[in-house]
Amino acid sequence: MHGLSKCVAVLLLLCFTRRVTSEEYRHPDAVSSGVPGGWQRINASEYRRLVAEHKHGPPKDQPASDHLDAEKRFDEPLRGDRGKPLRRSNYGDDEPAFRAEPQRPRLRRTPRPKLAIPTAPPRPRANFSKDVIWLVDDNTFGLRPADDQSLKIRMGPPPASGSPWPMPRVYQPMALVYQLKSAEFHMHALGFTCDVLETAFERTQKNAFVASVPANAGEVFYSDGRTAVPVIYYLNVTVAKRCDKYPSLRMVESYDLEVKRSGVTIYAQEVWGALRGLETFSQLVYQDDAGHFLINKTFISDYPRFAHRGVLIDTARHYISKEVLISNLEAMAQNKFNVFHWHIVDDQSFPYQSKVLPNLTEFGSYNPKTHIYTHEDIVEIVNEARLRGIRVIPEFDSPGHTLSWGYGTDHLLTSCYDYTGEPNGFYGPVNPILKWTYTVMQRLFTEVMELFPDMSIHLGGDEVPYECWTANPFIKRFMRRNNMEDVKELLNLYEKRILSIISEIGKRQNRRVRPIVWQEVYDDSGQVGGSVGPDTIVQMWKGSGYDLQAMVEAGQKVIYSTCWYLDYISYGQDWQKYYNCEGLTTFEESGSRNTSNLIGGEACMWTEYVDDSILMPRLWPRATAIAERLWSSASVNDMVLAAPRIEEQRCRMQRRGLAVGVLAGPGYCNHIRNTPGAAHNWSYFARLWKLGQRNYDTPSYGQLKNKVYVVDMNAMYLVPLVIVVSICCLTLLSVLQDTSRSRIITFFLLRAPGTSRLGVRGLLYVFLLFAFAWCVWTAPIWMNVWEDTKKPKLSQPVF
Numbered sequence: 001m002h003g004l005s006k007c008v009a010v011l012l013l014l015c016f017t018r019r020v021t022s023e024e025y026r027h028p029d030a031v032s033s034g035v036p037g038g039w040q041r042i043n044a045s046e047y048r049r050l051v052a053e054h055k056h057g058p059p060k061d062q063p064a065s066d067h068l069d070a071e072k073r074f075d076e077p078l079r080g081d082r083g084k085p086l087r088r089s090n091y092g093d094d095e096p097a098f099r100a101e102p103q104r105p106r107l108r109r110t111p112r113p114k115l116a117i118p119t120a121p122p123r124p125r126a127n128f129s130k131d132v133i134w135l136v137d138d139n140t141f142g143l144r145p146a147d148d149q150s151l152k153i154r155m156g157p158p159p160a161s162g163s164p165w166p167m168p169r170v171y172q173p174m175a176l177v178y179q180l181k182s183a184e185f186h187m188h189a190l191g192f193t194c195d196v197l198e199t200a201f202e203r204t205q206k207n208a209f210v211a212s213v214p215a216n217a218g219e220v221f222y223s224d225g226r227t228a229v230p231v232i233y234y235l236n237v238t239v240a241k242r243c244d245k246y247p248s249l250r251m252v253e254s255y256d257l258e259v260k261r262s263g264v265t266i267y268a269q270e271v272w273g274a275l276r277g278l279e280t281f282s283q284l285v286y287q288d289d290a291g292h293f294l295i296n297k298t299f300i301s302d303y304p305r306f307a308h309r310g311v312l313i314d315t316a317r318h319y320i321s322k323e324v325l326i327s328n329l330e331a332m333a334q335n336k337f338n339v340f341h342w343h344i345v346d347d348q349s350f351p352y353q354s355k356v357l358p359n360l361t362e363f364g365s366y367n368p369k370t371h372i373y374t375h376e377d378i379v380e381i382v383n384e385a386r387l388r389g390i391r392v393i394p395e396f397d398s399p400g401h402t403l404s405w406g407y408g409t410d411h412l413l414t415s416c417y418d419y420t421g422e423p424n425g426f427y428g429p430v431n432p433i434l435k436w437t438y439t440v441m442q443r444l445f446t447e448v449m450e451l452f453p454d455m456s457i458h459l460g461g462d463e464v465p466y467e468c469w470t471a472n473p474f475i476k477r478f479m480r481r482n483n484m485e486d487v488k489e490l491l492n493l494y495e496k497r498i499l500s501i502i503s504e505i506g507k508r509q510n511r512r513v514r515p516i517v518w519q520e521v522y523d524d525s526g527q528v529g530g531s532v533g534p535d536t537i538v539q540m541w542k543g544s545g546y547d548l549q550a551m552v553e554a555g556q557k558v559i560y561s562t563c564w565y566l567d568y569i570s571y572g573q574d575w576q577k578y579y580n581c582e583g584l585t586t587f588e589e590s591g592s593r594n595t596s597n598l599i600g601g602e603a604c605m606w607t608e609y610v611d612d613s614i615l616m617p618r619l620w621p622r623a624t625a626i627a628e629r630l631w632s633s634a635s636v637n638d639m640v641l642a643a644p645r646i647e648e649q650r651c652r653m654q655r656r657g658l659a660v661g662v663l664a665g666p667g668y669c670n671h672i673r674n675t676p677g678a679a680h681n682w683s684y685f686a687r688l689w690k691l692g693q694r695n696y697d698t699p700s701y702g703q704l705k706n707k708v709y710v711v712d713m714n715a716m717y718l719v720p721l722v723i724v725v726s727i728c729c730l731t732l733l734s735v736l737q738d739t740s741r742s743r744i745i746t747f748f749l750l751r752a753p754g755t756s757r758l759g760v761r762g763l764l765y766v767f768l769l770f771a772f773a774w775c776v777w778t779a780p781i782w783m784n785v786w787e788d789t790k791k792p793k794l795s796q797p798v799f
């Protein structure tokens, strides 16, 4: 019944929207220019041809007015000083240098009064950008074809405004523009809603309508000065499933997004998909030079390629403050990353506040008063992440990388011996042969796993300095007694114990844990005939594409990060290296069968040479390149096509107040003259907390009534009532009028036998028909309401 009524409703809706779209105007700027952004991509041979042409004029046989134009352009603006006279479109500085001829729109069907484009001031830059040529071969840009290397300049591509990043699976932008007015734009949840969706609305409102030119709420007119570009007022989100509290590896992030004249609609199975859809929507919005917010008619159907798309941040080498971590979460959400891999402790410091083992923090952190993450900090960060659909996976790396643990606990680390057989005063990795070690781990991880709700926890296991173990006489004896020949067996033993401790804690907390370990644990245990167990995920950080293939084919679930170590810096456009990612390409080309075992990848930011002040600009927008490889289809890997879009993504993050770095060399972002920097406060959780921990998870009838303005809920209940009551009344009437059965039947006929008038009864039938149709039309909504009133109220608070 529900499905049927939905079908009918959809059919009616289709008829309706069809009628609406036929009235839309086709934007006359809709020339099919191929590459967005107005610059051209050429190859070496094409380049040589242009150079020759420039020298000798166009080939005689072509009636090329284009070439003549090009010739003129080469000569005109560049007279005199070579670099200078090109004007950038800094809004407000000067009058536009030229005005385009008003153009005429093409109309869909019936001939209408001829109209031209919306009259935003034309951009002087359009003139300039046609002369920019990007040489694919050496990734430089030329202002015009020149065979002299010294005449070429290095220059980023102009940003492609209004383009999404990462590229959706199905993306159909159309050359129809609508206007949005920030004050008159409303977002509604038509299905389930919760705090995740409500804060996402707020964030989207803020992100979509960032005014880099003073916002202009005036109408955009076609050139007849009378016909306004249609304005869109609504964004409706339908989430089909009740919100989960926390994102997980299995969350569904797919969504459909449609921008049309009647409004924007997002349909998602789970709230996490709605988050991704809202982000995409906010990226489609762009501002014209006059400050109007515009959006193109668009259809998008999208889902991620990998379920695990992470960013690793190391907070032990340098302490990274909570505020920077939160603005990083915001940047991650804007790039559709969904895992924050928090490498929280390491050799250098132990900033995690342990309440069960306070001495670990007291003596292991840089400063136990200022340089630690308290439990409140962690709860806040986990919640900021949750509101953006990001999982937080903490990493407590052992047995190596644990020097800082040794300050606060005795007998945890192995003491190292020199060749004379005497302790040399150094400490090595965690001592794997003492019971005490596992007691400490058990206590620590119990606390950690209560604090971090995700099903995964990272246990490290990389770069264990075996020499200290092999030199220690007690460990040597232990190995002899247990018939161990290879020290790797010791690591295997240690990891097995830790993994079983973790799964025990998981069982006690009633959840299935999927631990993650670094590559070495897998490699080393493989060499001594062990394994990491079926539930464990291996993170690869030094293997090639072939190693990846081998691991995947062996049935191991893998996270790949070999080519994405962003702490390494180099001169030039290094995003291309991350975008191409050799290992991943090799893997793709290897034709591996078990590709589903590769569950994702991570961008890694180790902080030996990074602190608060440069974490954001070093990580972003370079990690942005990785975001597209992890989200979009494998075939989206053309760096040249990506360049103007990634440039726009950089500019967009900058406009939204994130302190991002430079990506593609010299260039500029439309409208922005300086970087706002990290001045923005991205904390949502703290504010939510203040709002009295409102529980959005039970959208009651009353709440829904206030949200859905179009349909009056009470009337909806009344209509079936009216129908039933009127049928009863009619039956009663006819029964009272005449007791003969045949009269009752004839009463329900449309016309009384022998007459041809419709009469009152006929009208009644027409009314009933309409009422019934209306019921069917609104059925999905009131069924929803009805279902909702049945649901038991949740008693748990949200946090």
Ligand SMILES: *[C@@H]1O[C@H](CO)[C@@H](O)[C@H](O)[C@H]1NC(C)=O
Pocket: 043, 044, 045, 046
């Ligand atoms: C270079 O581009 C031109 C036109 O875009 C094309 O005809 C030609 O085949 C290309 N050459 C190579 C080597 O790709």
Ligand SMILES: *[C@@H]1O[C@H](CO)[C@@H](O)[C@H](O)[C@H]1NC(C)=O
Pocket: 077, 097, 098, 127
């Ligand atoms: C480019 O701009 C110059 C002035 O800067 C103008 O004279 C010229 O007509 C413009 N060319 C085109 C093709 O619009």
Ligand SMILES: *[C@@H]1O[C@H](CO)[C@@H](O)[C@H](O)[C@H]1NC(C)=O
Pocket: 027, 028, 029, 030, 031, 036, 162, 163, 173, 174, 175, 176, 177, 296
């Ligand atoms: C949006 O529409 C405008 C005007 O028709 C067009 O020039 C532009 O290319 C479109 N943008 C996209 C991303 O399709």
Ligand SMILES: *[C@@H]1O[C@H](CO)[C@@H](O)[C@H](O)[C@H]1NC(C)=O
Pocket: 357, 358, 359
């Ligand atoms: C922590 O360290 C202090 C000072 O060394 C010591 O007195 C105390 O017993 C330690 N606490 C625990 C729980 O080990």
Ligand SMILES: *[C@@H]1O[C@H](CO)[C@@H](O)[C@H](O)[C@H]1NC(C)=O
Pocket: 552, 553, 554, 555, 556, 593, 594, 597
């Ligand atoms: C694929 O992985 C499964 C386990 O996930 C394994 O049993 C199977 O052998 C693998 N197949 C191939 C072709 O490697």
Ligand SMILES: *[C@@H]1O[C@H](CO)[C@@H](O)[C@H](O)[C@H]1NC(C)=O
Pocket: 323, 681, 682, 683, 686, 687
């Ligand atoms: C950010 O905003 C929250 C809540 O609005 C507030 O509690 C917090 O102090 C602010 N942080 C900064 C650095 O202004």
Ligand SMILES: *[C@@H]1O[C@H](CO)[C@@H](O)[C@H](O)[C@H]1NC(C)=O
Pocket: 188, 234, 235, 236, 262, 263, 264, 265, 707, 708, 709, 710
């Ligand atoms: C979205 O919802 C609003 C109010 O609930 C309604 O007026 C509007 O028609 C809806 N738009 C679409 C496209 O569903």
